[in-house]
Amino acid sequence: MALELARQGAAVLLVYTSESSTPKAEAVLGEIAALPTPPEASRVQVDLTSADAPAGILSALDSWLGPSSHVDILVNNAGVEVVKPLADTTPADYDKVYSLNVHAPIRLTQALLPRLNPEGGNRIINIGSVGSRAGFAGLGLYCSSKAALEGLTRCWAAELGGDGTTVNQVNPGPVQSEMLANIPPEIVEGQKRNTPVQRRLGTVKEVAEVVAWLASPASSWITGQVLSASGGWAMY
């Protein structure tokens, strides 16, 4: 997503948390630097579940582009899942999923409100999942957290539209990633079988291009929407 946004001219600040992702973030920065007209790009390592995360991101933004810089596009992408039946679900599981998938976007979006471009037309894009409107055994916390994000998406769209700011959500179907490795294979195989477009997984690029379009001026009349990026597995 960062690469696609950069390709379309956005200066990008990458957010990640694991030490092992530093080289991956560096690799993305390298790909951005190799674009024909590379925009500014940087990275910041924070734990989005920590109350200090927004301050860490804002401080990185200040040192990178200066304290008067604005944020025009926010993509709330980080997410985590726990695969467990209801009977085994613990309060710690709830905290793990909801602190990243729900609380972190609330905290970060709220903290960035004063830094949005005062000229308006800002873009907030939440990354959900087709699971938010489906019933997958063992994925109750994950699916319900993405449904909560849909509720936030619609309410923020209603609150923030006055200056042309839009808030939308993209719900991907299965896409090859580290997360997918933890989803029970029978769920993924069932999804592939029922995907009208070529009975396959989606690609990162296919999701990133939907996000980039939502981030562009071309989507100015679309807000409070949830787009299923799943090859038609989920049709809204």
Ligand SMILES: NC(=O)c1ccc[n+]([C@@H]2O[C@H](COP(=O)([O-])OP(=O)(O)OC[C@H]3O[C@@H](n4cnc5c(N)ncnc54)[C@H](OP(=O)(O)O)[C@@H]3O)[C@@H](O)[C@H]2O)c1
């Ligand atoms: N892959 C799929 O099939 C699929 C389908 C539907 C929806 N989604 C959604 O798409 C989004 C991206 O998923 P993915 O497949 O790319 O998952 P992933 O491979 O597990 O990557 C998750 C990303 O979130 C970051 N992250 C995790 N915990 C964090 C924290 N506490 N603070 C900051 N960053 C944190 C990770 O950073 P580190 O690498 O540094 O840990 C990583 O960049 C998620 O919201 C997911 O629910 C994915």
